[in-house]
Amino acid sequence: MDQTVSEAIGYSAGCPDCGAELECWGVQTLVHGSVVWDTESRCAACGFAVADCGGELPSALRGRLLSERGPARLQVDPTARNTAVMRVLRAELGIGLAEVKTLLREIAAGTHSGTMPEMEFLARKLRASGVDAVAVRP
Template identity: 55%
Template sequence: MLGDDDSLRWDTEVMCPACGEGMAVCGGELPDATRERMLAERGRAVVRVRGEVDRVAVMRVPRHRFPVGPAEVKGLLEQVREGEPGGALPEAELLVRRLRATGVDAVAARQAITPDAPAGE
């Protein structure tokens, strides 16, 4: 869920179909195993920018808001420019919100999952 304070909040409930045990994760980070399962079931999101954009301005957004270095930012920018799938839809929507705040026309969409390919490929 995207919060009003421009943050991402995860609230997830999972139940085992075999034993009925359940687990709830509210707020904070999403466990890696739960995130990977969600990506496999729902697919990855794609962030697209429309029109010409100031590369430096776009690169400032992730560096200013996310704890990543220049190499990771460059990779993320290339991923966005090529329309490659990234993370979960809420993660993509947060990035889009931050890009739009700098005047970049961006959209997020879930990538379609094909029956014979794993999510994200």
Template identity: 35%
Template sequence: MQIADRGRLRWEFNWSCSNCGIESDDGDWGQAPGFIRDLLLAEHGSSCIKVVDPDASGAKIMKVFRDIFGESMQEAMNSTRGLKAGGHSGTHVEVRLIAEKLDASGIRVQSCGPE
């Protein structure tokens, strides 16, 4: 599972093996590892948002991507360009958190539909 808590992403992955009895409760703050994120997308689908105002502050958008995903400046710049050009897709939790943080910065977004 993936949750947003106090403006941060958190993921958890719980599993057990009935054959050997091993159980695991893994989790951490930040973006979920690729295999967990892929499972979430496969099971629940994705969400997509785009910026309503194409002249919205790129610096504010970059800050949101850096804060949520720990992106480098170049990665945040690329994410910002994508969000402004055609939209950004991700898990429902990721997209909702991005939208909330952008809204708090005065940047409005709208859904661009599921992918």
């Protein structure tokens, strides 16, 4: 059974109701083979609370995760067959041939990065197809 990979961050924002400091939490998790996220905000002053999840990861949350937790990199066995790697990446990311070729070059050069749950997701999909791959944090 694959372990859950999760990254959480805390941050603050202005309360939309009273202007006091809002306490916010954001988390991105790789669980049961998919990457999910949720956020929760709470105002201690007026009791305003909001929770959000589902759909595309908000770019602001992704930016916070990357800047506070640091990016992870995907390392793929350099002797793995490109066609096998490309098949997995195209299927999982829904990208075209030109994009996947660019991605492959980035991975080979060690410059492709993302959040740890995102990279771990791809590494697991690749391993499930027999390609040696790991997500690492430099």
